[in-house]
Amino acid sequence: MQIKSNALVKVIVPAVVIAGLAVGLKSCKNEPAEQPQAKQSGGALQNLSPDELKALGVEGDTPEDTLRTLIGRLNDVRDRQKTLDKQNAELVKENERLRKRNQDVSGQVNEAVNGLREQYDKRQAQLQDEQLSLTAKIQSLTDKLKQPDAGKKAADSDIPLGLGLDGMGSSTGGAASQGSDGMMWVTPTDQKETDPRDAASGKASPQFPTSFLGDNELTRQKAAYEQQVKGHTNEKGAEESAEPVYTLPENSTLVGSRAMTALLGRVPINGTVTDPYPFKVLIGKDNLTANGIELPDVEGAIVSGTASGDWTLSCVRGQVTSVTFVFSDGTVRTLPKPEAVNSGGQNNNSQAKQDTGTGGGIGWISDENGIPCIGGERKSNASTYLPTIFGLSAAGAAGDALSQGQYTTQNNVNGISSTMTGDAGQAALGKAISGGMSETTDWIKQRYGMTFDAIYVPPGARLAVHITRQLAIDYEDKGRKVRYDFTLPGGVSDSGGLD
The missing domain is CATH 2.40.128 (Lipocalin)
Structure with missing residues (x-):
């Protein structure tokens, strides 16, 4: 028996084989172009550690995802760079403006310094002119003093006019000089030199180490008066008698x-x-x-x-x-x-103490x-004062209670009103007792106003x-005494006796 094959199988199988070969050939042609790119991206990622990949956010991403991520990061960096460039430009402008302002302030300071220098120079020139003028005046006065007539007039200037002493006093230092009338003026040896400043002002006067008649009758009377009225004195010699x-x-x-x-x-x-x-x-x-x-x-x-x-x-x-x-x-x-x-002879026993x-x-x-x-x-009047005040206060309170007991107090819309509902005589008696006790209390407080608590120590x-x-x-030496040797006029003295 002869087996016959299907014609459809003979057609489909060769077609499938041919299609597979075509696909294989095509894939072999595209692989050499894509392989370098894959190798390049894979090599770049292999150089990064896992922590760096995690920080970049590309851990476990495909090369395409990694490329997109990097492009996004690059865009962000560009935006930030633009912002920084803009800020830098603004800072440069601000710096330029401040630099110009600083230059303006420096110019103002320089102008002020120059003005002060000019004023200083003018003032210095004025002072120099004044100094030269004063020097010239001093030189002129010195020349005048060196002249004989000027010295003579200066020496005679202290002698009053009209006393017949004109032309005298030309010598100093205690030496005597004879005038035209034969009189001789002698300057005291203890006279102090006059201050040139006082001489220039015209207020100079002779000065001596001791004053003339410092202790005289006037100063003694003044010291006695001050001692009697004020209790002290500033005159010298007032306390010399106290030893x-x-x-x-x-x-x-x-x-x-x-x-x-x-x-x-x-x-x-x-x-x-x-x-x-x-x-x-x-x-x-x-x-x-x-x-x-x-x-x-x-x-x-x-x-x-x-x-x-x-x-x-x-x-x-x-x-x-x-x-x-x-x-x-x-x-x-x-x-x-x-x-x-x-200190006088008055019989006055009241003296001011400290x-x-x-x-x-x-x-x-x-x-x-x-x-x-x-x-x-211990001494105190509390034992009599307090019970008295207590009794008077109690009596006054009883009188008030007796008077208030005769009244009825009501509270209505018009306020509190009090109406007498009891005996009028009892109310008057209570008022009298209360008023009398109040006056008595005031009298006792006035009389006992000097209440005291004291401690007593016997003599x-x-x-x-x-x-x-x-x-x-x-x-x-001249102080007050308890007893003075005094005898009444017409009395018998200690040494005398009967005639």
């Missing part, structure tokens, strides 16, 4: 003193003591000697001061304001000096143990005086 005797140094302590008066110290109210009480302390001659102060001519001293109290500690503090020393001949010396001294407050002084006092606050007894307390300022003890 230094002793100096009580600062921080001295005078123990063994005794209080002459009681120490009554008021307690300060709001830090202020109203009308503080004074005190006195006696220091005898033996006390001064025991403290190392040997004053044979001093019989004793009296210390004055003011006191203040301390309610909490129940003690008195004392501030020393003055000390009076009594000499054996009766002369007294008070330190510090009073502001006014009655401040007697507790804020200042020349020392303070303490007890024998050195405690600066002397213990004492005779042994104290120590502490000096905080240096005291100069002087003896005045």
Whole structure:
């Protein structure tokens, strides 16, 4: 049996083979042209590291994608370059404008400097001209002084005219010169030379080291008047009669003193003591000697001061304001000096003292143990003042309550109104009691206005005086004395007797 083949297969198979060969030949022809480009792009990408590819954003891209990315980046760079070029051009213009302005300012400064130089040159020329003019005047005056007549006139210029002394005084330095009338003018040897500036101004006058009649009757009367009225004087010799005797140094302590008066110290109210009480302390001659102060001519001293109290500690503090020393001949010396001294013969016991407050002084006092606050007894009128005020206030409040109890208070649209609904006599009695108690309270407050709390120390307390300022003890020959040798007219003298 013979097998027959299909004619369609014989036609299709050769056609497919021919088509495959054609495609293969075509692909072989295009491969050599595309292979260099692929190799070139692949080689360029192979030179980059993975981090660089990631930074460029081409990691895992095909060559075509990479090319498009690079083209976009290049366009961005070109745009930025254009912007930078534009900014650079603007900066160049601004720089040029500032440079021109700087040149203008420099020109103005140069003009100002040139103007100042011109003014300086003109001023310098004027000063030189003035200097030359003054030099010429000085030379002219020098030439005039060198002439004999000019010197003679200058020497005679101090002698007044009309005294018959014309033509005299041509010599100086204490030498004598004889005038035309035979008189001779002698210049004192201690006369000081006249200042040329005063001589040129015409105000020159003879100057001497000592003044004539500096201590005369007028100056003594003036010093006495100022000492009596003002308490001090600026005239020389006013204090020459005071002879230094002793100096009580600062921080001295005078123990063994005794209080002459009681120490009554008021307690300060709001830090202020109203009308503080004074005190006195006696220091005898033996006390001064025991403290190392040997004053044979001093019989004793009296210390004055003011006191203040301390309610909490129940003690008195004392501030020393003055000390009076009594000499054996009766002369007294008070330190510090009073502001006014009655040195005349007037019998005036009121003298102006320094401040007697507790804020200042020349020392303070303490007890024998050195405690600066002397213990004492508390004194106060609060025990009588407060109950009295309390009772009067209670009575006044009761009167007000009695009067108000007779009224009824209502609150309506017109406000608060009070109407009497009780006994009118009770209301009047309450008003009278309230008014009377109010007046009595005012009277009590006025009479008890000097309410006080004080600390009391009896007289005779042994104290120590502490000096905080240096005291100069002087003896005045013409000072005031406690007693003068005086006899009444017509009386019996010490040496006389009965006829």
